[in-house]
Amino acid sequence: MMNSAVVVRDLRVVRGSTTALDDVTLTVPAGRVTGLLGPSGSGKTTLMRAILGVQVVTGGSVTVLGEDAGSRGLRRRIGYVTQAPSVYEDLTVAENLRYFARVLGVNGRGGRHGGGRGVDEVVTTVGLRGQRDQLVGSLSGGQLSRVSLAAALLGSPELLVLDEPTVGLDPVLREALWSTFRELAAAGTTLLVSSHVMDEANRCDGLVLLRDGRVLTQTTPDELLGRTGAPTAEAAFLALVADAGTEDDR
Numbered sequence: 001m002m003n004s005a006v007v008v009r010d011l012r013v014v015r016g017s018t019t020a021l022d023d024v025t026l027t028v029p030a031g032r033v034t035g036l037l038g039p040s041g042s043g044k045t046t047l048m049r050a051i052l053g054v055q056v057v058t059g060g061s062v063t064v065l066g067e068d069a070g071s072r073g074l075r076r077r078i079g080y081v082t083q084a085p086s087v088y089e090d091l092t093v094a095e096n097l098r099y100f101a102r103v104l105g106v107n108g109r110g111g112r113h114g115g116g117r118g119v120d121e122v123v124t125t126v127g128l129r130g131q132r133d134q135l136v137g138s139l140s141g142g143q144l145s146r147v148s149l150a151a152a153l154l155g156s157p158e159l160l161v162l163d164e165p166t167v168g169l170d171p172v173l174r175e176a177l178w179s180t181f182r183e184l185a186a187a188g189t190t191l192l193v194s195s196h197v198m199d200e201a202n203r204c205d206g207l208v209l210l211r212d213g214r215v216l217t218q219t220t221p222d223e224l225l226g227r228t229g230a231p232t233a234e235a236a237f238l239a240l241v242a243d244a245g246t247e248d249d250r
C-alpha cells in the first residue's frame with residue numbers, strides 16, 4: 001500500500017462569490033514530488049492553504065501526516081513557501097534564518113533537540129553560502145526566493161508545500177532548485193509543488209491537474225503523455241481541457 005502524506009476528500013471551498021475548490025479528492029504520496037498544475041485561478045493556492053489548515057473550508061476533509069489539517073502538532077512537520085517572500089530585507093541571510101529557527105524552536109546549529117537541519121545546512125542546500133552574510137534587501141530575485149525556501153527547510157519538515165517556487169527564476173536556477181527538490185524527496189521528504197509552467201510536469205513523480213477548482217486528473221507524467229498522445233505536458237493539458245469541455249457540454 002502506498003503511504004499517503006496528504007489525503008483530501010470531497011473538499012469544497014468558497015471564497016467570496018467564487019467556488020475556488022469543488023469536490024476535490026486527491027492524495028499526495030509520501031517521499032515523492034507531486035506537481036500541482038493548473039492555469040492561473042484554478043485553485044492551486046487555495047488547495048495548499050487548505051492543506052496547511054489556514055483556509056476556511058465549506059465541506060470535505062483534509063488529513064495531513066495522519067492528522068487533521070491545521071492541527072497544532074503539524075506546525076513543525078510542514079514547511080511552506082508562499083509566492084510572496086516573507087523574509088526581512090534589513091537582515092542578512094543568516095540572521096533571517098537564525099530568527100526563523102528560533103521562531104520554529106529549531107536549534108540554529110543542528111536542529112531541534114540536535115536533529116534536523118540547521119542554518120548552515122539549509123544555506124548550503126539552497127546554494128547561498130556565498131551570500132550568507134549579505135543583506136537580504138540586496139539579493140537578486142532568485143536568491144531571495146531561495147532564502148524563503150531555506151527557511152522552510154529548517155528543522156527537516158516531513159512535508160514541504162511550495163507555491164510556485166520557480167516563478168521568475170532563470171533556467172539555471174530552476175534546474176538547481178529542481179535538483180534540490182529531487183534530493184529532498186530521495187531523503188524521504190514529501191513535496192507538493194505548484195506551477196503553472198507545464199514543462200515542469202516532467203520533473204515530478206506524480207501530477208494533479210486542476211482546472212476551475214476541480215481535479216481534472218491525478219496522474220504521472222508518462223501516463224499523461226501516453227493517454228493523450230500529446231508531445232508535451234502543455235499539449236496534454238490542453239487536450240484534457242478540451243475533453244472535459246466536451247463532457248461538460250453533454
Ligand SMILES: Nc1ncnc2c1ncn2[C@@H]1O[C@H](COP(=O)(O)OP(=O)(O)OP(=O)(O)O)[C@@H](O)[C@H]1O
Pocket residue numbers: 015016017018019020038039040041042043044045046047196
Ligand atoms: N480572498 C479571496 N476572495 C475571493 N476570491 C478569491 C480569494 N482568493 C482567491 N480567490 C478566487 O479563488 C479562485 C482560486 O484562486 P487561487 O489563488 O487558489 O488560484 P491559483 O491557481 O493559485 O492561481 P495563480 O496561479 O494565479 O496563483 C480564483 O478564482 C480567485 O479569484
